[in-house]
Amino acid sequence: MKFTPPSEATNAFHSSEMMGKDMVETLTWVVDKFDACLDHREISLLLAKGEIRKGLLKLNVGKNVRVRILTEITNENVSEINKIMPSAEIRHLDNIRSNFVVADGRQYLGYAFSNIAQPQGLSTNTKAIVEAHQFLFEFLWNASVPAEIRMVQLEKNLPVEKTEILYGQENIVKHFLLDLKYAKERFDSCTDFTGPSLFVDSPIWSDYAELPKRGIRLRFITEITRENMKYCEKLLKVCELRHLEKVKGNFGIIDGRSYGAGSSAKEGEAPVQLIRSNIRAYVEQQQYFFETLWSKALPAERRIEQIQRGTDEDFIDTIKDPYEVQKLTYELIKISRVEILIVFATSNAFLRQVRAGSFKLLEQAAADNGVNIRILSPSNKKILSFTQRYDKSTFKFHNQIKVRHLKEDLQTKISLLLVDKKYSLAVELNDDTKDRTVDAIGFSTYSNSKSTVLSYASIFETLWRQSELYERLEELNEELRLRDVAQREFINTAAHELRTPIQPILGLSEIVLKSNKDEDLKEYLTIIARNAERLHRLTNNILDVTRIEGKILRLDKGMVDLDNLISSLVTEYQTSIEQKKIGKVRNKNDDGVNKEDKDLFSQIHYSPSADVRSVMIEVDKDRIIQVLSNLINNALNASNKRRIVGNDEIFPIKVSMKKDNSSEEITIIVSDRGTGIDKSMNGKLFTKFATTTDGGTGLGLYVSKNLVEAHGGKIWAFNNSNGRGATFCFTLPLKTVAGRLSSEI
Incomplete structure (x- = not known):
């Protein structure tokens, strides 16, 4: 039967027969979905009618219409529910009192029952009414429990799992007292420092204090302070009480099956909002949290004794929440009274705290409490500009705030805050590129342990x-x-x-x-x-x-035939030796050794390898002659020192050149059979003023080393293995060194 919707109309019914007829008629034209919300009595009455039950079965089997029924499933109606579960989605909702149907999202049927009058009904296709009840159905459907779960609960006699929110102080106190009445084994509570006054100075105290008489174990966690100690001492008479520094949250667990958490409240007043839940997984999770806190908490007797003596229990806490770390930083600065010591891991860490407002709090601490502040931080232009005001005598607190700058080798990956040598906060740097502290930091440790704080203070000093x-x-x-x-x-x-x-x-x-x-x-x-x-x-x-x-020092480079250059220089030296005129031109080495003209019992031989003849290389010709002349003069001087009076032995000096194809270098070698390199010159032969002669300045080899390195080469020396003389070598690259040509060194 095809349904033709009329214009908007509303009809009233005044008997159960008329309502049943209207329901059957509706079932004949539904093509998409059929949503019914029925209390525990109406579901039984409707399903007892054969025509309605058959109509529901046809919707799912014949028309493929989605059928959803929301009701309160009880032991009395569970058998009827089982009959239609194969053809409908059914859910359970406690204490439901509505009876209505929404068909295809365009027709609404509502029913009202009374023990003293005929049932009343309403049928309408008015769009606003239909949409309002469709919304109501969806809301209730999402808050309900699948029928399968409810049936297991009925079978095993389990309570319905649910979560609800209570509003209003009177309503919350009423439900709290009801929960206490049904408690059987234990009641665990965790509150902030305002909690003790709520329990002691409120209507719940008398009922709460009676629980131990029924054999119920009471455990209570709170922050015990000088201000709430009188309430805690009263609590201690009826429950096991423990102290936890800066504990947050207000929640309780009864018998490990029911959990409640309230909003923060003023001392002595109940919260205005409370969440209650008996969902097993959630309650077990909260019970685990409580047990964890309980194991870390301090017995109340010890905490009260500390307050009375004016001492604190040592603690070391790990903080993962970066927002909590920043908040704690502010709090520590505010409670400082004597001294604040700070080490920033990086310059960015310093600037992040400037942006976060920490330096305004530091200046306030200096102004209000006379706190002396010392800060260590790496520096950059921004930090130097910011901290300049602390150095000026015109700055009001310039004697109280001191900033010094760390070098790179003294930097760490941890920022430190020490307050009054009582508290320490060590903050790990995670990502220094971030602009905000909460995005840049990782784990932090907060402690009042004397040994820990003093160790950090020693590091700071x-x-x-x-x-x-x-x-x-x-x-x-x-x-x-x-x-x-x-x-x-x-x-x-x-x-x-x-x-x-x-x-x-x-x-x-x-x-x-x-x-x-x-x-x-x-x-x-x-x-x-x-x-x-x-x-x-x-x-x-x-x-x-x-x-x-x-x-x-500049190099004037040009292409040079290195073989020809060395050959010419060696020939010039050999000619001078033979003519006994070396003293007129080069008989002095660059160290300035003073000698009279004399026969030099030496010969200079040049023997290049075959692969370096006629090799062109880009060098500063005069500077290479200067280096080579210095090495030859040193060799002549060493050979002359070895001369024994009356001995005409010749001490040859060998100059050679070879090519290293693997490194594309030319190596020039000057070897003599003179006195060798003195042991005292080890490690400093090519440094300034390194000499073993009386008249030398020790500048020649230093200059030679720098000239060779300016060409991109290197120079070294060693004593010959046979114990006679020394060998000096230096290299020159075959290719031009980038940036060296006619450049400064």
Whole structure:
């Protein structure tokens, strides 16, 4: 039968026959869903009517209509419910008193029953009424229990699991007293510091105090303070009482089967809102929480004794909630009375607390309580700008707030807050890129343990002293730097001034030597020229040292045939030796060893490997000659020292060059059979002023090392394995080193 909805209309019924007929007619045209809300009596009456039961069965089997029935399932109607469960979704709701049907979301049927009058009914398709009751049905349906669960409860005589919210202090007290009446074994309570007054100064006290007489165990957790101690002492007479620092929440559990939690309340007043639940899983969870807190709590007797003596029990708490950590930070600053010590893990940690308002609280603590505050933190421009005001005498509390800056090697991953050497808060840094503290921190530990707090205080004092030393060292380093700059400028100026008169002395003495035939005069002129040459090399070395240390030494690179350069230099040395004139040109090494002209019982041999002949390399030609000349002069000097009077033995000096294909380098080697490297030079051979000679300055090898490294190479030396002489080596890259060409070093 097809249903044709009329215009909106409402009809009233005044007998059960008329209502039954209307219900049967509705069942004939429903095509989508049939929702019925019936009390425990009406469900039995309707299902007892054969036509209605058949109509319901046809909806599910023949038409595939969704049938939902909401009722109160009791022992009296459970058999009728079982008959229609295969063809309908059925749910249970305690104490339901409504009787209505919504068909296809467009027709409403409502019924009212009375013991003294005929049943009354209403049928309407008025949209507003239908939608209102459809909404009501959905709300009740979502709050109900599936019939299968309810039937198990009836079979095993279990209470209906539900959660409800109670409002109003009188209503809450009434239900609380009712719960106490039905308690059988135990009653566990956990409240904040206001809880004891609620129990003692309220209508529930007399009933609560009577529970132990019925054999019921009472356990109570709260924060015992000086203010609520009188209530706690009274509680202690009837229950087991324990103290837990800063405990939050107000809840109770009766017999492990019923849980209640109230909103925060004023002292001595009941809460205005209470959640009650007997859902087993939820109650068991809350019971577990209570047992955990109970195991950590302190017996009330000990806490009361501490308050009376003015002492605190040691504790160490781990805090996971970052919001709780920030809140605790504020509270600790507010309760400070003597001193606050802070270590920030990073500069960002410092700035996050500036944004969070902690520094305003610190300044307030200094103003209100005269608290002295010391802060250690890494620094940056923002922090330096922010903390400058604490250094100014115009700042009101500049003597109370001190900030020092940590160096990187003193930084940690933990920020510390120490208050009055009584409390410590250590906060782990989790993600330093975050803008807010609550997003940046991880676990935190909060403690009043004396050993813990004093250990942190000792660490702080150590860091404070070290930061003070660093600041002083920085000041001294700056003074030394300025002195060093002035000294280098003076030496540079002096070297330039010395070189100016040396040039004409060398030039004129050379001219006179060539033109003068007087042997005695030649000897004097030779001495003058030799010492002028020595002074010339010394001033050049000094200038090179100042350029190196001032990072202004420049290389003038060009393509050079290195084999030809070395060969020419060695030939020049060998010719000078053979002519016994090395003293006129290069008989002094760069360390300035002073020797008279004499026969040098040495020979210089150059033997490059075949693969380096005619190799072109990009270097500063004059600087490479300077390095190689210095090494050859040192070798000649060492060989000459080895000479034994009356012994004409020749001590050859070998210069060689080879190519390393794997590293693309050229290695130049100068080896002698002289006295070798003194053991005292180990580790400092290429440093400034390192020398074992009486007249040397120890600058030659230092300059050579820097020139080689400026080319991208390296230099080293070692004594020969046969115990005679030493070998010096340096490398030059075959490829141009990026950024080195004509650049500063």
